[in-house]
Amino acid sequence: MRDNSYASVMGRKNEIMKQAVGIDYSKYEIEGISFDYEKMMAEVGYSLEEVTKIQDETSVGNTPLVELKQINKLIQRISPAGKGARIFLKDEAANPSGSFKDRRAAVSVYEAQRNGYKGVIAATSGNYGAAVASQAAKRGLKCIIVQETFDSQGKGQPEIVEKARACEAYGAEVIQLSVGPELFYYFLLLLEQTGFFNASLYTPFGIAGVETLGSELNRQMIEKTGKSPDYVVVTHAGGGNLTGTARGLKKAGAAQTQIIAASVDLSGLHMASDRDFNRKSFTTGHTGFGIPFATFPDRSDVPRNAARALRYMNRYLLVTQGETFYVTELLAQLEGMQRGPAGNTSLCAAISLARELDDDQTIVVQETEYTGAGKCPSAQLSFARENGIIVRTGNPEDNCPGKEIVLPQSPRQIHYTEMDMKKIKTSYVKQAVKNYDKQDFSDTERAFMAQDLNMTVQAVEEILASIN
């Protein structure tokens, strides 16, 4: 009889993962923090052509690119002369289960089927669950989705309850847990008991699935405007969205395109806190994931995370909950597109950014997500009020996660705040010092960190010196 206690199962993590993902990560280890990322991506991932073929099989991808004509007109009106870049929106909600996550799920579930697994499991409270369930249905595999849904009062986050409904609609078994990181322990136990495939968000093939998003939008922009986009704004949480899109753009030859990460600022809320769980109105695309995953990507369920955002991120912009709800309303009322709020995080940042850029420049907002009961702004704001959050119109600078959601009075008030990239990269190095319990890193390790941070080795050395 196996010991299924928390400590014991966590102790078996590596063996369980190896069985459930089918990747021997030790092959890519070099020394300490350093591993051969590109070799892993080349050997375990798929090429753009292969991914396109896999995604075609299950009707994923080839989503519309929409020029936001009304919103762009508005931006022109509120920008100085000669300013006001044009925004184009990649409507990823057009994918089968309603988000770009279908691209990742398509490849993960293909991989599971190819290797003979009878089923797939994903630990996710987000759109990825529905994506995996939908792809599993298409390929005739069983599916279990494990979510963190309820607080200790039994109150469910409406957005997550809606995801559960969607997963059940696709024939998946949905296990709903109360708040806590020990979801991972239970997830490991299920993998062990069922022998199913771990459709992790962070495997090389999963990230390869997002690369077609980058290459597609580039092709569409060249068709529409004659050139690659100047900026692509990506909603950032776990880092896969940004990593995959950036890699796809690079493979497509868009060498000059700036990659801008965008997250909803939820600072002040603790992600493992029972009390804070239902005091937020965004369950993804926020700093609660965005910062930890940028500064320590290998916190993922798999030993080495294929999503390594700081390799590709040029800037990191934050927006408030209130501004993002406002922009969601603009998209519906001005462009006739009802889309889920979390998926509009990057649109919100883009609207603010567009006003600073020249009017001959272009921005692509690279995703949207579906909306419905539990997800849409009225559902989320009603829930917020029921949980004691003040919801009002006013100055968005007064937004305070867990306390107040303030919607702007006018589009002119939408302003991103910018994260200091040097600070985030310093945090990454500090994490490395902590995780590897040393301050002296070898030449190989420092070179790796330089790649992981898109910096020179000298810059890494300066950071190390400053924290010692």
Next chain:
Amino acid sequence: MSGKAIRGQWVKIHRIILNPSQRAPSVPEDTKKCPLEMWLNGYLDQDEAMIGEEVIIKTVIGRSVNGTLTEIEPKYAHSFGKPIQELLEIGPKVRDFIEQGDIDER
């Protein structure tokens, strides 16, 4: 509706996965006080059962799972919420601005 479920009926069960004392050391204080709980829907795999009883269900993928029966024909309670005045004002105000001119700008 009675509090009795019959074989094959769609039900929700509940189970404690970890007691407060068994939780991970890293969780914050407020979470540490609570058990880690699980809820799951499935088909009742016994002749009949009352709410509160220990039961076995068969999930949609055929797994047998046991737990406490908490709901019979569990519904989805999430909705589109109430109308939010602050949202309803946005569209008309912005359309006015696009068509006519400046509104009260900061």
